[in-house]
Amino acid sequence: MKVVLQDLTKIFPSRDKKAGKEVVAVNNFNFEIPDGKLIGLLGPSGCGKSTTLYMISGLQKPTSGKIFFGDDDVTELPTENRGVGLVFQNYALYPHMTVKQNILFPLENLKGADKMSKEAMLERAYEAAKLVQIDELMDRKPSELSGGQQQRVAIARALVKMPRVLLLDEPLSNLDARLRLQTREEIRRIQRETKITTIFVTHDQEEAMSISDMIVVMKLGVVQQIGQPQEVYDDPVNLFVAKFLGTPPINVFNGKVAGGKLYIGGDAVLEVPGIGDQEVTVGIRPEGFVLDENGPMHCKLSNVEIMGRDVSIVSTNEASLNPVIRSIINADNKVDTSAETVRYSLKPHKVFVFNKETEERIKFEVK
Amino acid sequence: MVDSKHQWKAWIYLSPAIVLLLVFTVWPIINTVRMSFLENYSGLEAVGGATFEFGIGNFQKVIEYKRFINCLKNTILLCVLTVPVSTILALLIAVALNSIKGLQKVLQTIFFLPYVTNSIAIGMVFAAMFNIVGSFYGTQNEIVVTAGIINNVLEFLGFERVNWINAGSSYEANIIVMTVYIVWNALPFKILVLLGGLQSINKQYYDAAKVDGTPRRRVFTKITVPLLSPMLAYVVITGFIGGFKEYSSIVGIFGENMGPVDDVGRLNTMVGFIYDALETNKQGRASAAALILFGIILVVTMINMQVSKKRVHY
Amino acid sequence: MAEKNITIMHAKDMGKETSRQKIVKLAVKFFVYAFLILMALIVLFPFYWMIISSLKTLDEYRLSVPTFWPQKVMFSNYAEAFTTGNLGRLFLNTMYVGVVSTLLSLVITVLCAFAFARLEFKGKDTLFAALLATMMIPGELFTITNYSTVTQLGWMNTFTVLIVPFLVSVFYIYLLRQNFLQIPNELYLAAKVDGTSDLKYLWKVMVPLALPTLISITILKMMGAWNSYIWPRLVANDEAHSLITNGLRNAFTDTTGDVNYPVQMAAVAIVSAPLFLVFLFLRKYIMAGVSRSGIKG
Numbered sequence: 010m011k012v013v014l015q016d017l018t019k020i021f022p023s024r025d026k027k028a029g030k031e032v033v034a035v036n037n038f039n040f041e042i043p044d045g046k047l048i049g050l051l052g053p054s055g056c057g058k059s060t061t062l063y064m065i066s067g068l069q070k071p072t073s074g075k076i077f078f079g080d081d082d083v084t085e086l087p088t089e090n091r092g093v094g095l096v097f098q099n100y101a102l103y104p105h106m107t108v109k110q111n112i113l114f115p116l117e118n119l120k121g122a123d124k125m126s127k128e129a130m131l132e133r134a135y136e137a138a139k140l141v142q143i144d145e146l147m148d149r150k151p152s153e154l155s156g157g158q159q160q161r162v163a164i165a166r167a168l169v170k171m172p173r174v175l176l177l178d179e180p181l182s183n184l185d186a187r188l189r190l191q192t193r194e195e196i197r198r199i200q201r202e203t204k205i206t207t208i209f210v211t212h213d214q215e216e217a218m219s220i221s222d223m224i225v226v227m228k229l230g231v232v233q234q235i236g237q238p239q240e241v242y243d244d245p246v247n248l249f250v251a252k253f254l255g256t257p258p259i260n261v262f263n264g265k266v267a268g269g270k271l272y273i274g275g276d277a278v279l280e281v282p283g284i285g286d287q288e289v290t291v292g293i294r295p296e297g298f299v300l301d302e303n304g305p306m307h308c309k310l311s312n313v314e315i316m317g318r319d320v321s322i323v324s325t326n327e328a329s330l331n332p333v334i335r336s337i338i339n340a341d342n343k344v345d346t347s348a349e350t351v352r353y354s355l356k357p358h359k360v361f362v363f364n365k366e367t368e369e370r371i372k373f374e375v376k
Numbered sequence: 377m378v379d380s381k382h383q384w385k386a387w388i389y390l391s392p393a394i395v396l397l398l399v400f401t402v403w404p405i406i407n408t409v410r411m412s413f414l415e416n417y418s419g420l421e422a423v424g425g426a427t428f429e430f431g432i433g434n435f436q437k438v439i440e441y442k443r444f445i446n447c448l449k450n451t452i453l454l455c456v457l458t459v460p461v462s463t464i465l466a467l468l469i470a471v472a473l474n475s476i477k478g479l480q481k482v483l484q485t486i487f488f489l490p491y492v493t494n495s496i497a498i499g500m501v502f503a504a505m506f507n508i509v510g511s512f513y514g515t516q517n518e519i520v521v522t523a524g525i526i527n528n529v530l531e532f533l534g535f536e537r538v539n540w541i542n543a544g545s546s547y548e549a550n551i552i553v554m555t556v557y558i559v560w561n562a563l564p565f566k567i568l569v570l571l572g573g574l575q576s577i578n579k580q581y582y583d584a585a586k587v588d589g590t591p592r593r594r595v596f597t598k599i600t601v602p603l604l605s606p607m608l609a610y611v612v613i614t615g616f617i618g619g620f621k622e623y624s625s626i627v628g629i630f631g632e633n634m635g636p637v638d639d640v641g642r643l644n645t646m647v648g649f650i651y652d653a654l655e656t657n658k659q660g661r662a663s664a665a666a667l668i669l670f671g672i673i674l675v676v677t678m679i680n681m682q683v684s685k686k687r688v689h690y
Numbered sequence: 691m692a693e694k695n696i697t698i699m700h701a702k703d704m705g706k707e708t709s710r711q712k713i714v715k716l717a718v719k720f721f722v723y724a725f726l727i728l729m730a731l732i733v734l735f736p737f738y739w740m741i742i743s744s745l746k747t748l749d750e751y752r753l754s755v756p757t758f759w760p761q762k763v764m765f766s767n768y769a770e771a772f773t774t775g776n777l778g779r780l781f782l783n784t785m786y787v788g789v790v791s792t793l794l795s796l797v798i799t800v801l802c803a804f805a806f807a808r809l810e811f812k813g814k815d816t817l818f819a820a821l822l823a824t825m826m827i828p829g830e831l832f833t834i835t836n837y838s839t840v841t842q843l844g845w846m847n848t849f850t851v852l853i854v855p856f857l858v859s860v861f862y863i864y865l866l867r868q869n870f871l872q873i874p875n876e877l878y879l880a881a882k883v884d885g886t887s888d889l890k891y892l893w894k895v896m897v898p899l900a901l902p903t904l905i906s907i908t909i910l911k912m913m914g915a916w917n918s919y920i921w922p923r924l925v926a927n928d929e930a931h932s933l934i935t936n937g938l939r940n941a942f943t944d945t946t947g948d949v950n951y952p953v954q955m956a957a958v959a960i961v962s963a964p965l966f967l968v969f970l971f972l973r974k975y976i977m978a979g980v981s982r983s984g985i986k987g
Contacts, residue, residue, distance in 0.1 A: 066587060067587075068583050068586065068587070087711055088586045088587050088589075089586060089587070089588070089589030089590070090589070090711075093587060094587070095583070095584065095587045097580050097583070097584060099580070101578065101580035101581055101583070101584040103581060103584075103598075103599060103602075103603075104603070105602040105603060105605075106602075114585075114588060114590075114598070115588035115589075117594075118588050118589050118590045118591065118594065119589075120591075166584075167587075170588065383810075383811045383812060385809065385888070386805045386809040386810070386811035386814075387811065389801045389802065389804055389805035389809065390801070390802055390805045390806075392797075392798045392801065392802070392858075393798050393799070393801070393802035393858045393863065394802075396798070396854070396855075396857055396858045397821070397824075397858050397860075399839065400832060400836055400839070400854075400855045400856075400858070401824055401832060401858075401860075402824075403835060403839070404831065404832040404833075404834070404835035404836055404839075405824075405827065405831065405832070407835040407838075408831050408832075408834055408835050411834070411835070465729075468725070469725075469726065469729055472722045472725055472726050473726065475722060476719075476722060476723065476726070479723075479726075483726055483727075483730055485973065486730045486733055486734060487729070487730065487733060488969075488973075488977060489733065489734070489737070489966075489969075490733060491976075491980065492913070492965045492966060492968070492969040492976065493962055493965065494916060494917045494934075494935055494938075494961060494962060494965065495917065496917075496919055496935050496938065496939050497935070497938055497958045497961045497962055498736060498740075498958070498962070500938075500939075500954060500955075500958050501736045501737075501739060501740045501743075501955065501958055502736060504739070504743060504951055504954070504955065505736065505739055507951075509752060509951075521752045521754070522751065522752045522753060522754055522756070523754065525739060525756055528755070528756050560732075560733065560736070563733070565980060568977060568980055592718070617828075620828075621828055621829075621830070623920065624919050624920065627919065627939065628939075631939065632939075647828075647830050647920075650830050650833075650834070651830075651833075651920065651924070654833070654834055654837055654924070655924070659834055659837075659838065662834045663831075663834050666828070666830050666831040666834055667831070669828055669830065669831075670827060670828055670831055673826075673828060674826070677826075
């Protein structure tokens with residue numbers, strides 16, 4: 010099922026009437042979510058990603074704009090008729106029901122032509138439970154399950170009625186680090202198997218990047234960029250997106266362009282053909298640094314962290330906007346830890362130049 | 377480390393409460409049991425002279441006593457009528473209140489008002505509403521000055537006037553009046569507790585139900601009631617305990633006659649029986665009756681708990 | 691699995707469903723409000739009837755077709771009720787008993803709850819459990835012996851007999867102890883390090899922090915004095931010590947035959963008014979106190 014958001018906007022009236030300022034939670038969201046894909050809505054808290062999810066589910070009504078499922082306009086359609094499955098952040102499993110009863114619950118609500126026999130419902134419930142691998146736990150109560158198991162039950166409950174669209178609100182935030190890794194693979198697998206268009210919300214960029222077919226990066230209600238994870242990572246449209254994606258995060262510097270050359274501090278670090286002379290902000294991915302005895306960029310070495318496959322070099326530079334610069338290089342490189350300065354040359358496609366005022370990306374030709 | 381100096385200090389803090397509890401709580405428990413097992417025990421012991429033999433005569437007499445059986449019957453009947461009615465009504469009101477936004481605070485305050493009233497004072501208002509002023513009821517020369525607002529309403533709706541509480545009124549009519557009044561009185565506490573329970577139910581359960589297209593009635597029976605079951609059990613248990621101690625609401629309506637003027641004591645309750653015995657200086661009998669009351673409350677509470685253990689989820 | 695079910699979701703005729711659901715929603719809303727307002731009117735009716743009856747003349751009250759608003763407003767009924775019922779005296783008696791017993795009760799409860807919440811002594815848990823167990827016993831069981839006790843003490847027809855036997859309430863001790871326990875122990879230890887005495891700590895830290903609970907207890911205790919009926923009837927029957935509820939019940943029921951209902955209703959209104967006023971101003975505390983008694987079970 011393709012989902013189309015058209016000029017979707019949500020304005021909350023301000024809580025404090027005297028202040029009188031309304032909050033624009035989602036501003037003019039346009040997006041066509043292709044059928045059968047896994048989409049991550051990504052952004053810091055308060056960026057409107059959950060509100061968007063709730064509008065798609067129908068639990069919140071948009072202030073303006075339209076939502077389509079396929080060709081049907083569902084904007085005015087109440088939640089119960091949309092055929093969506095929603096997994097809540099804290100799962101919202103009914104505590105007084107067993108796992109089986111929880112999963113059966115949506116099916117028992119069907120009426121009219123959709124009404125199912127007891128056997129058919131049970132069969133379907135077990136099918137869903139098997140999909141998320143909890144068919145052994147059917148007679149337990151939610152309080153007797155671990156967080157990860159509860160999460161699976163919640164997904165099974167959302168899937169059992171075979172929703173047209175599956176929505177997940179911060180599905181991994183209540184799990185510990187190890188489970189999170191495991192569960193996100195699980196979500197990916199389930200989505201692949203069912204081919205249900207799935208939209209999930211997260212503030213964790215790694216989570217979104219690792220399993221999504223496409224990600225949507227949002228900030229303060231405004232969509233910043235939509236694209237495949239790698240595409241967005243490699244080609245961010247502005248400084249916010251560049252900073253939000255990637256661990257360790259991108260290194261940001263004050264810089265300037267003069268005569269087609271990019272300067273950081275006194276060093277002319279890169280040729281940037283096509284950019285006029287101006288003050289700029291520069292972002293360099295940690296993996297964009299190459300150790301080079303004759304490299305143009307000078308930094309003060311402070312620390313070297315060896316992490317097996319990679320080496321992380323921590324250094325400082327006066328032009329840096331972060332307290333330290335972190336670069337990641339292959340462990341095969343020998344680093345002289347006693348040296349005071351370290352010199353780098355840069356990979357051009359890992360260097361992004363942004364307008365100092367608007368923070369929009371200024372592209373240059375990479376040779 | 378608990379050193380002796382510390383102990384000593386703690387007991388100073390406790391002493392006022394402990395002394396009063398020993399005199400007015402612990403001693404009465406012991407003494408009431410003692411008195412109940414002394415044949416025909418009366419206050420005369422205090423004056424000196426009289427001695428009483430050990431025996432279970434008080435209990436026998438109480439149980440054989442017709443008035444006691446009548447009191448027991450009234451008490452149980454009122455319990456059985458008022459607890460379910462008030463609980464169901466309170467549940468409906470609480471659920472309705474919880475589902476609205478406008479007027480919620482105002483209505484909530486109104487529904488709590490009966491709690492802050494004096495049950496005897498408002499009982500007099502109810503009595504006035506049901507009271508027929510006049511004389512010679514049920515005879516040919518009946519003179520009715522005013523039939524009371526309740527009867528006025530009944531007649532307006534095309535029903536016959538009922539003699540609710542006056543001389544010649546039927547037992548059933550009396551019980552209806554008492555049920556109405558007790559339910560009116562019991563609603564506020566139950567609504568307050570149930571509404572509090574409803575408001576503490578996570579709203580996401582309802583969102584989840586909505587996403588799954590759950591019909592209203594199913595949401596109520598499958599989600600609201602089970603999640604509210606601890607609170608429901610609580611109001612039912614306290615309702616029964618309160619019901620078995622019913623007394624002053626009857627005084628409110630009928631005065632100390634505990635019944636219509638031509639049938640004094642008809643609506644008397646267990647507690648009323650205990651006080652009657654006490655006032656006529658039959659402490660032994662009063663003690664026996666009080667212990668029986670305690671036993672009944674204990675058993676009913678235990679049954680309630682047992683049932684709710686099976687029914688209450690988590 | 692996926693394909694066959696997606697067709698199920700498609701099958702719905704969505705447009706129609708919406709408009710019908712809207713009507714259902716509106717109808718439900720209407721019924722909910724209608725039900726609530728009807729119930730509210732039933733709850734309020736006795737109060738309304740009390741007030742308008744109290745303002746009628748006796749002749750108007752006795753009309754066979756009732757009036758829903760007094761033809762002639764008789765405020766004089768209130769003055770009459772006040773004097774016939776000797777309500778002034780009853781008010782003072784009740785206030786005296788209420789205030790004194792509340793104050794003493796607060797002191798005793800605070801000390802006891804503090805000991806149970808913060809001090810260590812042998813048998814603490816056993817003693818507390820024993821106290822809680824007494825809450826199960828109906829009060830009537832105590833009354834019988836207490837009646838003898840106060841007679842022997844020679845307290846009959848005094849204010850003492852109305853105050854002392856009910857000073858300690860296990861429930862209030864329990865309520866306050868729970869509240870005290872929520873106050874972090876670090877505060878107590880810090881005060882110990884600073885050399886603050888227990889009593890000073892209790893007064894300066896614990897009491898202010900537990901103020902809402904103390905206010906709730908105060909209100910419930912005052913309401914108790916205002917509404918108590920049985921015990922005063924047993925032990926303080928004389929006019930000098932009569933409390934408001936007893937006076938009210940007695941003053942207007944003795945008259946055989948012609949009861950002056952408007953005056954009686956005026957008296958009831960006068961007696962009910964203070965509780966209402968307290969409720970209006972302290973609604974939050976009363977409702978919190980009452981609902982917290984929900985933890986009791």
